[in-house]
Amino acid sequence: MRISNILLMVIFPTAALAExxxxxxxxxxxxxxxxxxxxxxxxxxxxxxxxVVFGAMLYSILYHRxxxxxxxxxxxxxxxxxxxxxxxxxIILVGMAVPATxxxxxxxxxxxxxxxxxxxxxxxxxxxxxxxDNVTFFSKIADESNAARRLGSGVDVTxxxxxxxxxxxxxxxxxxxxxxxxxxxxxxxxxxxxxELGGKKDAIPGYVNxxxxxxxxxxxxxxxxxxxxxxDHGFMPIVVHAVSKPEYYxxxxxxxxxxxxxxx
Amino acid sequence: MxxxxxxxxxxxxxxxxxxxxxxxxxxxxxxxxxxxLWFSLIMFFIGGLMALxxxxxxxxxxxxxxxxxxxxxxxxxxxLVMIFGAVMPAFVGLANWQLPIxxxxxxxxxxxxxxxxxxxxxxxxxxxxxxxFMESGGPAAGWTLYPPLSLQGGDSFPFTILAIHMLGxxxxxxxxNVIATILNMRAPGMTLMKMPIFVWTxxxxxxxxxxSMPVLAGAVTMLLTDKFxxxxxxxxxxxxxxxxxxxxxxxxxxxxxxxxxxxxxGIVSTIIPAFSRKRLFGYDSMVYxxxxxxxxxFIVWAHHMFTVGMPLAGEIFFMFTxxxxxxxxxxxxxxxxxxxxxxxxxxxxxxxxxIAFIVLFTIGGFSGLMLAMVPADFQYHDTYFVVAHFxxxxxxGAVFAIMAAVYYWLPKWTGKMYNEGLGKLHxxxxxxxxxxxxxxxxxxxxxxxxxxxxxxAVQFADFNAIASVGAFGFGLSQLLFVYIxxxxxxKDVTAEDKVWDGAEGLEWTLSSPPPYxxxxxxxxxx
Numbered sequence: 001m002r003i004s005n006i007l008l009m010v011i012f013p014t015a016a017l018a019e020x021x022x023x024x025x026x027x028x029x030x031x032x033x034x035x036x037x038x039x040x041x042x043x044x045x046x047x048x049x050x051x052v053v054f055g056a057m058l059y060s061i062l063y064h065r066x067x068x069x070x071x072x073x074x075x076x077x078x079x080x081x082x083x084x085x086x087x088x089x090x091i092i093l094v095g096m097a098v099p100a101t102x103x104x105x106x107x108x109x110x111x112x113x114x115x116x117x118x119x120x121x122x123x124x125x126x127x128x129x130x131x132x133d134n135v136t137f138f139s140k141i142a143d144e145s146n147a148a149r150r151l152g153s154g155v156d157v158t159x160x161x162x163x164x165x166x167x168x169x170x171x172x173x174x175x176x177x178x179x180x181x182x183x184x185x186x187x188x189x190x191x192x193x194x195x196e197l198g199g200k201k202d203a204i205p206g207y208v209n210x211x212x213x214x215x216x217x218x219x220x221x222x223x224x225x226x227x228x229x230x231x232d233h234g235f236m237p238i239v240v241h242a243v244s245k246p247e248y249y250x251x252x253x254x255x256x257x258x259x260x261x262x263x264x
Numbered sequence: 265m266x267x268x269x270x271x272x273x274x275x276x277x278x279x280x281x282x283x284x285x286x287x288x289x290x291x292x293x294x295x296x297x298x299x300x301l302w303f304s305l306i307m308f309f310i311g312g313l314m315a316l317x318x319x320x321x322x323x324x325x326x327x328x329x330x331x332x333x334x335x336x337x338x339x340x341x342x343x344l345v346m347i348f349g350a351v352m353p354a355f356v357g358l359a360n361w362q363l364p365i366x367x368x369x370x371x372x373x374x375x376x377x378x379x380x381x382x383x384x385x386x387x388x389x390x391x392x393x394x395x396x397f398m399e400s401g402g403p404a405a406g407w408t409l410y411p412p413l414s415l416q417g418g419d420s421f422p423f424t425i426l427a428i429h430m431l432g433x434x435x436x437x438x439x440x441n442v443i444a445t446i447l448n449m450r451a452p453g454m455t456l457m458k459m460p461i462f463v464w465t466x467x468x469x470x471x472x473x474x475x476s477m478p479v480l481a482g483a484v485t486m487l488l489t490d491k492f493x494x495x496x497x498x499x500x501x502x503x504x505x506x507x508x509x510x511x512x513x514x515x516x517x518x519x520x521x522x523x524x525x526x527x528x529x530g531i532v533s534t535i536i537p538a539f540s541r542k543r544l545f546g547y548d549s550m551v552y553x554x555x556x557x558x559x560x561x562f563i564v565w566a567h568h569m570f571t572v573g574m575p576l577a578g579e580i581f582f583m584f585t586x587x588x589x590x591x592x593x594x595x596x597x598x599x600x601x602x603x604x605x606x607x608x609x610x611x612x613x614x615x616x617x618x619i620a621f622i623v624l625f626t627i628g629g630f631s632g633l634m635l636a637m638v639p640a641d642f643q644y645h646d647t648y649f650v651v652a653h654f655x656x657x658x659x660x661g662a663v664f665a666i667m668a669a670v671y672y673w674l675p676k677w678t679g680k681m682y683n684e685g686l687g688k689l690h691x692x693x694x695x696x697x698x699x700x701x702x703x704x705x706x707x708x709x710x711x712x713x714x715x716x717x718x719x720x721a722v723q724f725a726d727f728n729a730i731a732s733v734g735a736f737g738f739g740l741s742q743l744l745f746v747y748i749x750x751x752x753x754x755k756d757v758t759a760e761d762k763v764w765d766g767a768e769g770l771e772w773t774l775s776s777p778p779p780y781x782x783x784x785x786x787x788x789x790x
Binding site for chain 2: 022090232
């Protein structure tokens with residue numbers, strides 16, 4: 001399957017590449033969108049700089065060679081051009097810093113949220129607490145992935161649905177709602193990251209970090225721990241189901257009844 | 265100063281002792297330089313084997329070869345071996361060989377110290393590598409040793425820390441020697457602003473080493489006392505702060521990054537003019553740019569830890585200072601291109617490696633600029649995008665510069681010319697495979713693959729398979745490098761004194777190979 005893909009890419013580069021994920025997802029939250037837009041802006045700026053610099057170099061390599069009989073020029077300094085290629089990059093950097101700072105200020109503003117979700121990292125699972133609604137549960141890798149990922153399990157992992165990206169209890173969050181997520185950890189440092197919901201932040205013992213999400217599209221979003229946290233660091237996925245607000249409150253109700261039923 | 269040394273040093277004709285004792289007792293800068301370079305090559309292969317274990321496991325999704333704990337030991341050890349065992353000793357080896365013959369000195373200023381700073385290394389690495397055979401296995405918390413995770417380490421933990429202390433001692437002694445040599449033993453007439461640029465970059469690097477290695481020593485000592493003596497520096501439940509470790513570590517770690525690249529800048533700034541047959545463009549600005557990069561390296565450390573939840577003002581400060589580094593680095597790249605511009609270029613192996621350095625290091629610089637953008641970094645942080653970035657600046661960056669330097673000076677050191685055709689073949693294989701290995705890592709990183717994981721979701725499979733193929737190709741290509749080295753050593757054709765027609769500098773006025781005591785009489789520099 002994979003070998004055939006490599007061959008396919010050699011023969012039909014565009015066709016094969018179309019299926020291959022090569023870029024950051026734009027995501028479904030305001031924070032993921034500004035991160036993506038900034039990423040693309042800087043990427044295009046570096047591409048232009050690259051074309052200019054490497055272009056000049058390539059021209060020089062092609063034409064200023066001894067084998068063509070080119071004689072070396074004598075110049076070896078010029079204060080004027082040194083100033084030019086100090087000032088121009090500075091101006092470009094200012095042009096990058098302005099949108100970056102704006103985006104950063106927006107991302108760090110966790111005020112006026114409607115719901116607070118507290119996430120605690122453990123070796124190797126997540127605990128989720130809905131502070132307003134008093135719902136708490138642990139979430140760890142789904143059994144099917146967990147069995148398949150063992151050394152010598154004999155399972156073809158490509159046949160496992162959402163291999164390493166499925167959990168036993170998914171987080172449910174309402175769409176079009178500003179949700180504040182508090183991050184901490186109980187043992188070592190973890191990092192909670194769902195690419196389509198925006199950036200990650202570390203979950204650190206003794207600290208409570210904050211991020212916020214405002215999911216615009218209902219759907220299932222997957223991520224995983226992003227800070228090395230021991231042997232099973234690669235096996236603590238995150239799944240977020242984003243549903244409409246009424247559905248969310250229905251889900252919260254069910255969680256509460258379940259808990260009451262369990263306690264009896 | 266140098267005339268005083270001549271008077272004190274009367275017996276000019278004593279050569280090296282014979283047999284193994286030559287290498288154990290030597291105080292000669294060339295012998296020590298040679299030992300550093302061979303040591304570095306051996307470590308390059310040991311670290312490379314660890315990288316191949318990593319890439320073999322990541323060839324396909326699912327765990328086929330190793331358990332996750334061992335995988336983490338491999339990622340940790342690969343980094344420690346490559347940074348402290350391969351790249352840093354290679355640069356110290358080059359400094360040992362080149363500094364005296366570039367500044368017109370007979371030897372390094374502190375020869376006995378020089379012997380000691382080398383001989384610490386094999387023992388430190390024997391101890392560090394031996395932890396892999398302990399019951400608990402080697403260190404597995406990443407080379408950054410972040411607590412609380414690193415405090416969970418087993419028996420290997422104190423051994424690793426002691427080894428790091430020894431490596432630090434070795435580096436600091438080496439740096440003291442470099443500074444003493446450069447400041448005291450230059451030929452008459454060689455003012456600071458007339459020094460070869462490689463000498464300048466090493467002088468600045470040596471100051472970075474002296475300033476940053478003790479900080480690392482402090483950080484790891486606090487880890488040690490946290491683990492064994494009940495201190496709570498980094499333990500939150502005892503009032504300590506795990507984030508403080510990261511601040512201290514990266515206050516060392518970022519200057520360390522430039523320790524790994526500034527000598528490479530010096531090498532490229534030496535080779536590009538030689539094969540362009542044109543003087544280095546903007547020598548003064550190259551010196552000032554190197555110094556600015558070194559100064560800035562002390563105020564950017566927290567860009568390695570944007571996700572720890574710093575206050576907004578801190579994030580903005582470290583974003584801006586990090587972006588500023590692009591300016592002196594840009595000046596360097598522009599100056600290299602201006603040196604090539606309207607030159608009379610030829611493309612021998614050292615030049616090919618130097619040109620590839622400029623292009624691929626710049627690509628690593630571009631991704632570095634992207635990583636400086638905090639909002640985007642929240643996505644990039646701890647993904648394969650970061651792995652791609654630092655491998656681009658370290659492999660086709662630092663390692664390519666080292667290879668360029670070896671090809672450039674090997675005929676001078678040995679008096680024998682390497683096989684140019686094989687050298688070019690080595691260059692092309694290395695360049696193709698290095699890109700095949702590391703370029704796809706940008707894609708999987710952006711698509712969401714975290715670093716330091718032994719197994720991954722199936723959508724990352726294709727690019728990982730390509731990277732693994734590239735890594736094995738890269739590793740095998742380096743066997744050709746070893747063959748070229750031995751092939752050169754057993755030749756009897758002698759190289760000219762001035763091997764390259766465009767090369768400048770005092771080293772080319774000496775015979776090839778140079779006499780055992782390089783400049784017994786200081787040359788005069790105008």
